[in-house]
Amino acid sequence: MADPSKWDHAAAEYNDAVGRSSRLGAARLIAMAEELYSPLSAPNARAIDLGAGTGSVTHQLAAAYPELPILATDISPGMLKQLMANATMPTNITTQIVDMAAPIGGAATEGSFSHVFSTMALQILPEPAGEGTLDQWAKLLAPDGIVAIGLWDFDENCGPHVLWEEAAKAVDPSYVNPPLLPARHWTGRAQLEAGLKSVGFRDVRSEVLHMGFNVGKEGFLQFFWESGNPMPLDRQAGFKGDLGKVKVEMERLLDEVYCGGTKIPLSAALAVARRPKVD
Numbered sequence: 721m722a723d724p725s726k727w728d729h730a731a732a733e734y735n736d737a738v739g740r741s742s743r744l745g746a747a748r749l750i751a752m753a754e755e756l757y758s759p760l761s762a763p764n765a766r767a768i769d770l771g772a773g774t775g776s777v778t779h780q781l782a783a784a785y786p787e788l789p790i791l792a793t794d795i796s797p798g799m800l801k802q803l804m805a806n807a808t809m810p811t812n813i814t815t816q817i818v819d820m821a822a823p824i825g826g827a828a829t830e831g832s833f834s835h836v837f838s839t840m841a842l843q844i845l846p847e848p849a850g851e852g853t854l855d856q857w858a859k860l861l862a863p864d865g866i867v868a869i870g871l872w873d874f875d876e877n878c879g880p881h882v883l884w885e886e887a888a889k890a891v892d893p894s895y896v897n898p899p900l901l902p903a904r905h906w907t908g909r910a911q912l913e914a915g916l917k918s919v920g921f922r923d924v925r926s927e928v929l930h931m932g933f934n935v936g937k938e939g940f941l942q943f944f945w946e947s948g949n950p951m952p953l954d955r956q957a958g959f960k961g962d963l964g965k966v967k968v969e970m971e972r973l974l975d976e977v978y979c980g981g982t983k984i985p986l987s988a989a990l991a992v993a994r995r996p997k998v999d
């Protein structure tokens with residue numbers, strides 16, 4: 721999942737399906753950051769978006785806060801190219817290739833951001849608290865700066881995962897759908913909140929937001945079979961049966977169970993917090 725070329729291939733199609741859900745999560749995350757204070761409209765505010773992808777957070781920040789300098793970063797050049805292609809107005813967005821596991825360097829200088837944002841990316845890394853990733857993110861922040869993180873909530877109600885599993889098992893009843901993430905990767909709110917607290921972040925607030933993945937039948941089929949997103953590619957690669965039959969079964973489920981793809985459950989875990997106190 722952390723291989724940049726995998727995400728390069730997903731860039732062009734990302735906004736059509738996955739981006740729709742992540743934008744809803746990003747909108748609520750920005751509101752939560754504002755509730756924590758200080759405001760993104762402050763004269764000294766500066767934001768970095770880690771694992772920015774095609775810009776779910778960045779573009780909403782740019783639209784709401786035209787004066788806010790935003791550094792949009794990602795490990796995938798293809799994603800950042802798409803992010804800039806999606807920009808609809810002259811903005812204060814700059815981009816930089818950054819590995820979010822070790823983000824400090826170039827324009828991402830220590831202590832220089834009032835806000836560190838990241839949506840649907842941190843869970844690509846193992847143990848973000850225990851292996852020092854969140855310590856690095858804290859270092860990017862000015863004193864009292866705010867971190868705002870969104871994750872996919874991969875609970876048992878994760879619609880795309882369940883839909884695939886139901887279709888695959890109808891074709892091969894012995895199929896076991898592997899977890900979406902390996903052990904030691906975060907899958908939801910409890911780990912996010914506990915992880916932030918364990919490395920000393922203060923004023924931690926978290927919630928689960930149900931966004932749905934309601935992209936319609938054609939939208940879902942496009943996402944699953946043609947978008948190049950690493951999630952469906954991984955599922956398909958691990959299935960030994962007839963994928964053509966799985967697709968037919970998926971179409972039936974979308975029609976009969978998921979209301980033509982307009983009721984596919986998907987949630988995000990969202991958290992905001994303030995930088996740990998520096999001695």
Ligand SMILES: C[S@@+](CC[C@H](N)C(=O)[O-])C[C@H]1O[C@@H](n2cnc3c(N)ncnc32)[C@H](O)[C@@H]1O
Pocket residue numbers: 721722723724727728738739742743746770771772773774775776777793794795796799818819820821838839840841844
């Ligand atoms: C699911 S997408 C989320 C994109 C966007 N933030 C959103 O909410 O729609 C995950 C992103 O993380 C990026 N990514 C993967 N590994 C990374 C790493 N080590 N450092 C920075 N970005 C990474 C991918 O290229 C991809 O753009």
